[in-house]
Amino acid sequence: MLRGMICAAFVATLAIGGPGPAAAQDSSGAAAADHLTAEEARAFSKEIEQTLAARGAVVAIVFRAGRPREDLPEGFAYTHGAFWVYQPARLPDGREVKGYAVHNLYSGDGDSLPVTKSKLVQDFPFDFAAGSHEDDVAIIVPTREVQQRLYGVIASPAYSALHVDEYSLVSNPADARYQNCNEFMLDVLAAAVWETADYAQIKVNLAASFRPSRVKAGGLKRLFAPLMDARLRTGDHDGPVETVTFESLTAFMQTHGYAQEVLQLETGGAAAAFTLP
Amino acid sequence: MTNRLMTPFCFASVMAAILFAEGALADSFQNASTASKDSAEASARLAASGVQVTMGAVAVPLAAVGAVTQGAGEVALTISGGLWDAANEPLEVSGEVLTALPPPDLTGTEDGEER
Numbered sequence: 001m002l003r004g005m006i007c008a009a010f011v012a013t014l015a016i017g018g019p020g021p022a023a024a025q026d027s028s029g030a031a032a033a034d035h036l037t038a039e040e041a042r043a044f045s046k047e048i049e050q051t052l053a054a055r056g057a058v059v060a061i062v063f064r065a066g067r068p069r070e071d072l073p074e075g076f077a078y079t080h081g082a083f084w085v086y087q088p089a090r091l092p093d094g095r096e097v098k099g100y101a102v103h104n105l106y107s108g109d110g111d112s113l114p115v116t117k118s119k120l121v122q123d124f125p126f127d128f129a130a131g132s133h134e135d136d137v138a139i140i141v142p143t144r145e146v147q148q149r150l151y152g153v154i155a156s157p158a159y160s161a162l163h164v165d166e167y168s169l170v171s172n173p174a175d176a177r178y179q180n181c182n183e184f185m186l187d188v189l190a191a192a193v194w195e196t197a198d199y200a201q202i203k204v205n206l207a208a209s210f211r212p213s214r215v216k217a218g219g220l221k222r223l224f225a226p227l228m229d230a231r232l233r234t235g236d237h238d239g240p241v242e243t244v245t246f247e248s249l250t251a252f253m254q255t256h257g258y259a260q261e262v263l264q265l266e267t268g269g270a271a272a273a274f275t276l277p
Numbered sequence: 278m279t280n281r282l283m284t285p286f287c288f289a290s291v292m293a294a295i296l297f298a299e300g301a302l303a304d305s306f307q308n309a310s311t312a313s314k315d316s317a318e319a320s321a322r323l324a325a326s327g328v329q330v331t332m333g334a335v336a337v338p339l340a341a342v343g344a345v346t347q348g349a350g351e352v353a354l355t356i357s358g359g360l361w362d363a364a365n366e367p368l369e370v371s372g373e374v375l376t377a378l379p380p381p382d383l384t385g386t387e388d389g390e391e392r
Contacts, residue, residue, distance in 0.1 A: 038328040039327075039328050042328045042330070042374050045374065046370070046372075046374070049370045050370060052368075053367055053368040053369065053370045054367050055367075056366050056367055056368055057368075058360060058361070058368075085339065086360075086368055087336050087337060087339060088336070088337045089334045089335060089336045089337065089375055090334065090335050090336075090337060091331055091333075091334050091373070092331070092332075092333040092334065096337070097334070097371035097373045097375075098368070098369045098370060098371050099370045099371055099373070099375070100370075101336035121377075122336055122377075123376070123377035124334070124336075124374075124375040124376055124377055125375075126330060126374050126375060126376045127376055127377050144361075148361060151339070151360075154339060155339035
């Protein structure tokens, strides 16, 4: 009996411990990651802005690792992505300054909003950089045509209409029940390239043409996953857990000619072209 | 027989799940508490760091930058203005560092109540 219990506990431990699907995505709005100092986050946010501005990017997609990379599932380099839009800001003293605004989908903080819900939040590059647990971000610069189309959607009522407030860390992009930050970006991209705000049609289109990233999760992990994080909802998956990642979004955009450039930018370093493995 | 075999597994599994779930859930709680304390903590940390940031800036609504219309089921992409005129020209970025202000906490404050 005792041996059976020890053995079973070991199996259960393997099933639950380690980097699991809970870390696949993280649209947490908790700002400070304590990885970069305030000064480092300030400098890094400006480096990202300058990288985008040097390329004349009006709309770009930027990803950060909201958790230490060593805690992420295999094949997942980043957790949170957002649209960066070249958009003037008005200061409290009335001056207008030029730069980027960041358009995010954040999961609830469990305080003002349940963690299983999400909301659309616009903040700024410093807020984005301060939430990074790593020294790098990934950047997708869409083609000029796609930037224009994305801009049109983000500026229109269709943008908020595409938001599904039921949140899952590993939402299935082919299913309309749950959404996370990366699936939301994919939905906005789909609205832009197919020129439709019909969400049902977008889901059908993506189910047919988008290849999501598979999260390696054994049956026991799936079984115990809800105990780990309430945001880990897998009811929208019939088979393997597959979700939108930087990697799968990049592959989709490159395959169909939507991406002009894909970059990786390290703190204090120059941007380097990113190639999918 | 099946029950006898499953009992120790279920017990140990639940125990292990509780132990590990505590750690995982703590992460969520930490996020929540961080989020609720963001305003004061972030301000204090930034002040202590000497980093000059501007709080309270507001992004100019995109609709004011480019005209966008939406028809039934279709997104019409009629962006106007000079934003797209100079294709791929470098854009200007100001030196100001902006940060978003969290929404004011109005819990426990009812209309007409003294603030």
